[in-house]
Amino acid sequence: xxxxxxxVVAREPGAIxxxxxxxxxxxxxxxxxxxxxxxINRQAAGQRARLRVVTDLSFRDGDPVVIGxxxxxxxxxxxxxxxxxxxxxFGGALLGDALSLTLAGRxxxxxxxxxxxxxxxxxxxxxxxxxRVAGAGRYQPRVLSRPGGAADAETTIRVRPAR
Numbered sequence: 731x732x733x734x735x736x737x738v739v740a741r742e743p744g745a746i747x748x749x750x751x752x753x754x755x756x757x758x759x760x761x762x763x764x765x766x767x768x769x770i771n772r773q774a775a776g777q778r779a780r781l782r783v784v785t786d787l788s789f790r791d792g793d794p795v796v797i798g799x800x801x802x803x804x805x806x807x808x809x810x811x812x813x814x815x816x817x818x819x820f821g822g823a824l825l826g827d828a829l830s831l832t833l834a835g836r837x838x839x840x841x842x843x844x845x846x847x848x849x850x851x852x853x854x855x856x857x858x859x860x861x862r863v864a865g866a867g868r869y870q871p872r873v874l875s876r877p878g879g880a881a882d883a884e885t886t887i888r889v890r891p892a893r
Contacts, residue, residue, distance in 0.1 A: 731801065733796055735794065735795070735796050736781070736795055736797060737794055737795070738792060738793045738795055739791060745785065746782075746783050748797055750797075783797055785872070789876075797873055797874060798874045799870075799872075802868075803868055807869065810860070814852045814855060815849050815852025820845070822846070822847050823841045823848070825840075826839075827840060827841040828840075
């Protein structure tokens with residue numbers, strides 16, 4: 731479970747809005763000197779993000795909260811967003827390269843045409859899949875605990891692993 735601490739900034743029936751501060755994680759990595767991600771991470775560190783978290787629990791504005799997303803959800807999301815369009819791009823380019831295309835009497839670069847078509851098809855499939863699973867609980871952040879205060883041990887919420 732990937733966890734993040736934040737504060738409740740707004741409430742609505744059945745959900746809360748949590749604001750988190752993005753922390754830089756590259757300071758503990760040994761490869762940070764030669765890694766391009768550390769440059770991006772330094773730029774994003776300290777920025778605030780607001781997340782809508784569905785919960786039946788009662789909160790007040792300003793309450794600290796720990797939210798989490800299963801690692802598997804992040805992995806699957808990355809595969810859908812990055813790997814599928816890239817695979818269809820290469821698949822389309824290979825298919826277009828294997829075909830000899832002529833359009834209006836002129837030879838056409840089938841690899842480029844089918845590659846772009848595959849990439850656009852990948853984006854479309856990813857968008858449709860995103861709409862289908864938008865309400866699915868396995869991809870949504872959830873409240874894990876309420877840190878701080880004397881009642882912390884009583885308010886820890888047990889979360890079953892996603893299947």
